[in-house]
Amino acid sequence: MDTSIILAMTLAALVGVxxxxxxxxxxxxxxxxxxxxxxxxxxxxxxxxxxxVAITSAVSAAFRVRRREVRWKVAGVFAATGLIGGIGGGMVGQLLPETVLTVLFAAIMIVTAIAMMRPRRERAARPPTRPVVRGIRTTATGLGVGVLTGALGAGGGFLIVPALTFLGQPIAAAVGTSLLVVAVNSSAGFLTQITTVAIHWPIVLTFTALAVAGSFIGLALSHRLPAAGIRTGFGVLVLAVGLTMLATLIIQTLSA
Incomplete structure (x- = not known):
C-alpha cells in the first residue's frame, strides 16, 4: 500500500479525536x-x-445528546441559517478558482488559531441580553458560518464553538451543539456539490470509518483534559497547518 495512504489513514483517527x-x-x-x-x-x-465531517459529527453529536450537552434551540437556529448559507456558499465556491479557495481556507485557519491561543479572561457579569437582540445575533452568526461551510468545505465547528461561547454557552454545550450543527451544515454542502466532482469512495469511506473510531477517543477524553490546554494545543496545530498550506501554495506558484 502507498505510504501516503497509510499516513492519511493514520491521521484520520486524529481528525475524529x-x-x-x-x-x-x-x-x-x-x-x-x-x-x-x-x-x-x-x-x-x-x-x-x-x-x-458530516458522518463523524453526526455520530459524536448522538453521544453528546445522551449527555444533555446539546442546546436544541440554538442548534435549530444555527442549523436553519447554516443550511441556507451552506447552499449559497456552495454555489459561490463553485465559481471561485481553486487558488482563491485555498488561500481563504488557510487565512481563516490562521486567524482562528490566533484567537484560540489567546488567554481568555473571565467576563464581568452583564445584564441579560434582550431576546430579540440575542436572536438576531445568533441568526447572523449561523448564516455567516453556513456560507463559509459551503464555500470552503469547512464544517464550521472551529468557528461555531468560539461563537457559541461568546454568546454565553458553556464549553460542553458549545461543543455538543456545534457537532449537531456541523453535521447539518456539512451535509448541506456535500449534497450541493456532490455532482460537481468524482469522489474516490474507497479512500473516503475508509477515512470516515477511522475518523468515527477516533471520535470515540475524543469523546472519552472530553471530560478528563483541561479545556485551556486543549484549546492552546489545538490552536498551535491549526496555525501550523494553515501556514503549511500557504507555504505550499506559494512554492507551487513560484515553481510553475
Whole structure:
C-alpha cells in the first residue's frame, strides 16, 4: 500500500479525536490531509471533507445528546441559517478558482488559531441580553458560518464553538451543539456539490470509518483534559497547518 495512504489513514483517527473532543476542527485537518498527503484536487478535497465531517459529527453529536450537552434551540437556529448559507456558499465556491479557495481556507485557519491561543479572561457579569437582540445575533452568526461551510468545505465547528461561547454557552454545550450543527451544515454542502466532482469512495469511506473510531477517543477524553490546554494545543496545530498550506501554495506558484 502507498505510504501516503497509510499516513492519511493514520491521521484520520486524529481528525475524529479533534471532532469528538473539541466539536470542530475536522475540516481544517481533513482538507490538508486530502490535498497535501494524498494529492487530491481542491474541489474533490472540499466535497470529500464535507462527507467525512458530516458522518463523524453526526455520530459524536448522538453521544453528546445522551449527555444533555446539546442546546436544541440554538442548534435549530444555527442549523436553519447554516443550511441556507451552506447552499449559497456552495454555489459561490463553485465559481471561485481553486487558488482563491485555498488561500481563504488557510487565512481563516490562521486567524482562528490566533484567537484560540489567546488567554481568555473571565467576563464581568452583564445584564441579560434582550431576546430579540440575542436572536438576531445568533441568526447572523449561523448564516455567516453556513456560507463559509459551503464555500470552503469547512464544517464550521472551529468557528461555531468560539461563537457559541461568546454568546454565553458553556464549553460542553458549545461543543455538543456545534457537532449537531456541523453535521447539518456539512451535509448541506456535500449534497450541493456532490455532482460537481468524482469522489474516490474507497479512500473516503475508509477515512470516515477511522475518523468515527477516533471520535470515540475524543469523546472519552472530553471530560478528563483541561479545556485551556486543549484549546492552546489545538490552536498551535491549526496555525501550523494553515501556514503549511500557504507555504505550499506559494512554492507551487513560484515553481510553475
Amino acid at each position: 479533534a471532532l469528538g473532543l473539541l466539536g470542530g476542527g475536522g475540516s481544517i485537518l481533513t482538507f490538508p490531509i486530502f490535498s497535501l498527503v494524498l494529492g487530491i484536487g481542491t474541489r474533490e478535497t472540499i466535497v470529500s471533507s464535507l462527507f467525512v
